[in-house]
Amino acid sequence: MSEFKQAIVRAYEQLFVKTWSPMMGAIMIAFFCILLETWYRPWGIVGGLRNWADWFFYGIGVYEDAPPHPLYFSSSVLNIGFIWGAFIAACLAKQFAIRIPPTLEFIKAIVSGILMGIGSALAMGCNIGGFFVALHNLAASGFLMMIGLVIGVRLGLSYLFWELEHLPCGGGKEIGFPKINPLLGILALVGLIVATYAYFHSDLDNGEILGGCLIITAGIGFAMHRSRLCIVNALREPFMSGMAEMGKAVSVAIILGAIGVAILKYQEIRPEMMYVTPTFGIGALLGGFIFGLGMVVAGGCGSGSLWRVAEGQLKLWVVAIVFGLTNSVIRYLFAEYDVIENGYLGKAIYMPDYLGYGGTLFLITIVMVLWYIIIDWNEETNKFVMEL
Amino acid sequence: MSDIKIAPDDIKPDETLDCKGLSCPMPLLKTKKAIQKLSSGQILEVLGTDPGSKNDIPSWCERAGHEFLGIKEDQGFTRFYIKKG
Numbered sequence: 001m002s003e004f005k006q007a008i009v010r011a012y013e014q015l016f017v018k019t020w021s022p023m024m025g026a027i028m029i030a031f032f033c034i035l036l037e038t039w040y041r042p043w044g045i046v047g048g049l050r051n052w053a054d055w056f057f058y059g060i061g062v063y064e065d066a067p068p069h070p071l072y073f074s075s076s077v078l079n080i081g082f083i084w085g086a087f088i089a090a091c092l093a094k095q096f097a098i099r100i101p102p103t104l105e106f107i108k109a110i111v112s113g114i115l116m117g118i119g120s121a122l123a124m125g126c127n128i129g130g131f132f133v134a135l136h137n138l139a140a141s142g143f144l145m146m147i148g149l150v151i152g153v154r155l156g157l158s159y160l161f162w163e164l165e166h167l168p169c170g171g172g173k174e175i176g177f178p179k180i181n182p183l184l185g186i187l188a189l190v191g192l193i194v195a196t197y198a199y200f201h202s203d204l205d206n207g208e209i210l211g212g213c214l215i216i217t218a219g220i221g222f223a224m225h226r227s228r229l230c231i232v233n234a235l236r237e238p239f240m241s242g243m244a245e246m247g248k249a250v251s252v253a254i255i256l257g258a259i260g261v262a263i264l265k266y267q268e269i270r271p272e273m274m275y276v277t278p279t280f281g282i283g284a285l286l287g288g289f290i291f292g293l294g295m296v297v298a299g300g301c302g303s304g305s306l307w308r309v310a311e312g313q314l315k316l317w318v319v320a321i322v323f324g325l326t327n328s329v330i331r332y333l334f335a336e337y338d339v340i341e342n343g344y345l346g347k348a349i350y351m352p353d354y355l356g357y358g359g360t361l362f363l364i365t366i367v368m369v370l371w372y373i374i375i376d377w378n379e380e381t382n383k384f385v386m387e388l
Numbered sequence: 389m390s391d392i393k394i395a396p397d398d399i400k401p402d403e404t405l406d407c408k409g410l411s412c413p414m415p416l417l418k419t420k421k422a423i424q425k426l427s428s429g430q431i432l433e434v435l436g437t438d439p440g441s442k443n444d445i446p447s448w449c450e451r452a453g454h455e456f457l458g459i460k461e462d463q464g465f466t467r468f469y470i471k472k473g
Contacts, residue, residue, distance in 0.1 A: 172409015
């Protein structure tokens with residue numbers, strides 16, 4: 001019996017305490033992304049943040065029309081599920097604590113949140129909706145945003161290097177309660193199951209849909225926190241430390257997700273143009289650049305910021321709030337001037353219309369494999385690593 | 389993922405770097421900078437609260453040719469010890 005008990009303890013440690021490898025996380029996330037899109041819709045972050053920010057502006061009387069109820073609106077429910085899942089993961093690993101950074105970090109959080117809000121408005125999605133899930137959905141704008149992100153990340157890193165020389169700071173702290181962490185985690189897990197049942201048995205027309213969205217994105221949040229999967233890290237480390245592990249994992253997740261969604265779209269289970277936004281042009285490229293710049297300074301992308309919110313990093317709370325508010329304002333202005341309808345951001349390009357499904361999957365695979373090889377080569381040679 | 393190494397009790401750092409409250413990538417970036425100022429064989433102590441550092445710092449040490457001596461858990465933060473290679 002004692003050996004069986006040990007096996008249980010080992011299983012618990014492996015699943016809930018030890019950090020998963022990024023590759024394990026990436027494969028799980030691709031799996032959950034395909035499940036979510038099969039269930040109802042693609043994954044996204046910024047739509048939910050904007051919904052919450054819209055409520056704020058509606059509440060203070062700036063917007064006239066009431067936004068959709070956050071509990072009945074799928075974009076918002078996705079974020080609730082994501083944060084919930086990441087919170088469960090953080091608590092079970094005893095990693096939830098209120099972490100208070102030095103003042104400079106709060107200033108960086110505000111500035112980077114504004115940049116991320118602008119960037120994600122231009123690209124009509126953050127690094128998830130505009131890049132990661134856009135490529136899953138075979139949208140050409142995903143590639144353009146990737147180029148913009150890389151350039152923005154590289155420039156943002158130059159700023160961080162400059163800051164290191166000129167703005168020394170220290171003196172943050174952590175308020176932790178590791179002893180009650182597992183209890184919080186178990187309570188949150190029970191709460192998640194109750195909430196999912198509540199959706200399924202509610203009178204809402206879309207109750208079942210929302211319940212599925214909630215628990216599937218909780219899976220994404222859980223897997224993302226366990227593996228600390230981070231797209232900023234994937235794009236930044238080749239320039240900063242040379243490490244390629246995260247980048248390789250993300251490239252594999254993009255290929256796997258694209259295969260899954262290609263099947264859904266080919267079989268007409270989901271509309272072809274789902275998540276193919278009219279941003280192939282200045283929107284994705286410039287949006288990616290501005291967002292990339294912001295996310296390096298923030299230390300978290302759309303998804304990375306939210307799982308760090310769930311871990312108790314106060315800097316990322318500020319990032320997420322300012323990011324949502326800014327995105328809401330810019331999208332409001334876009335609507336006033338019909339920016340999206342007039343095609344100022346670019347065209348909606350669905351790659352299979354030009355390359356066929358086979359050709360599109362081939363192109364995505366080639367680009368991702370090429371990225372994989374380049375960062376692996378860079379890990380050996382340090383070609384792109386910036387000197388401090 | 390392998391278990392993280394625990395530092396021996398009698399370690400004496402030459403320099404201490406405070407990264408408490410900072411999140412990714414600042415702890416690693418500051419560590420990278422601080423270690424440049426040490427000479428080979430000297431020991432850097434990093435105080436941190438970001439759970440990510442427990443992966444980043446050891447794997448970066450291995451890559452950059454420094455010896456990761458281990459961690460010590462303190463009240464509300466972790467101490468990391470790195471011997472410059």
